[in-house]
Amino acid sequence: xxxxxQSPTHLIKTRGQQVTLRCSPKSGHDTVSWYQQALGQGPQFxxxxxxxxxxxxxxxxxRFSGHQFPNYSSELNVNAxxxxxxxxxxxxxxxxQGSGGQYFGPGTRLTVx
Amino acid sequence: AQSVTQPxxxxxxxxxxxxxLRCNYSYGATPYLFWYVQSPGQGxxxxxxxxxxxxxxxxxxxxxxxxxxxxxxxxxxKPSVHWxxxxxxxxxxxxxxxxxxxxxxxxxxxxxx
Numbered sequence: 001x002x003x004x005x006q007s008p009t010h011l012i013k014t015r016g017q018q019v020t021l022r023c024s025p026k027s028g029h030d031t032v033s034w035y036q037q038a039l040g041q042g043p044q045f046x047x048x049x050x051x052x053x054x055x056x057x058x059x060x061x062x063r064f065s066g067h068q069f070p071n072y073s074s075e076l077n078v079n080a081x082x083x084x085x086x087x088x089x090x091x092x093x094x095x096x097q098g099s100g101g102q103y104f105g106p107g108t109r110l111t112v113x
Numbered sequence: 114a115q116s117v118t119q120p121x122x123x124x125x126x127x128x129x130x131x132x133x134l135r136c137n138y139s140y141g142a143t144p145y146l147f148w149y150v151q152s153p154g155q156g157x158x159x160x161x162x163x164x165x166x167x168x169x170x171x172x173x174x175x176x177x178x179x180x181x182x183x184x185x186x187x188x189x190x191k192p193s194v195h196w197x198x199x200x201x202x203x204x205x206x207x208x209x210x211x212x213x214x215x216x217x218x219x220x221x222x223x224x225x226x
Contacts, residue, residue: 004156006156013151016178033212033214039221040218040219040220041218042117042203042204042205042216042217042219043157043214044216045211045214045215047211048212048213055212056211056212057211058213059213086115090156090157092157092214095210101147101159101162102159102214103159104149104156104157104159105156106155106156107155107156109154113176
């Protein structure tokens with residue numbers, strides 16, 4: 001049973017560029033959340049997708065957007081990259097909208113130069 | 114406002130010694146609490162969770178945590194630490210209204226021989 005998978009593992013982009021990160025949830029899970037983890041910090045919630053709609057959003061600008069596909073996989077898009085967007089981006093999945101434990105992927109390390 | 118505080122940024126213990134990592138939370142309703150572990154460059158692995166019932170919960174890798182409502186705490190313990198336990202540990206509370214996990218800043222655990 002594959003857990004949560006994310007691609008790519010690492011990414012280097014230049015300021016002003018756009019990036020797309022991808023996530024496949026754990027088998028049987030239909031809710032995907034994205035978190036940003038800056039160096040030395042705990043993860044911060046970006047947004048959550050369920051039934052192909054953004055259900056909740058954290059305190060992130062509109063440059064951060066996402067999508068969920070019918071197979072429950074998800075993408076995180078970041079436009080007009082800033083140096084401060086450099087972080088580990090984590091995808092988490094769970095079944096339904098309840099409080100069940102979320103399972104995290106290995107993350108995508110984004111470096112903006 | 115909902116928040117999680119991990120007072121210790123870095124802890125060093127000797128291999129074989131006992132361990133306690135502190136976590137305090139601020140949450141208006143009954144909390145759903147979690148402990149995650151993160152090895153360098155990796156995603157988050159769920160160690161244990163508390164939803165209700167018995168206030169002492171057992172997790173993987175020999176870890177346990179005790180929920181104390183009166184102290185708003187959810188401390189993580191292990192009776193005998195192994196060198197492989199060296200990692201970053203995050204306490205989190207699930208914010209039901211926001212459908213998100215709120216993390217503490219993490220405690221880095223070092224294990225000396």
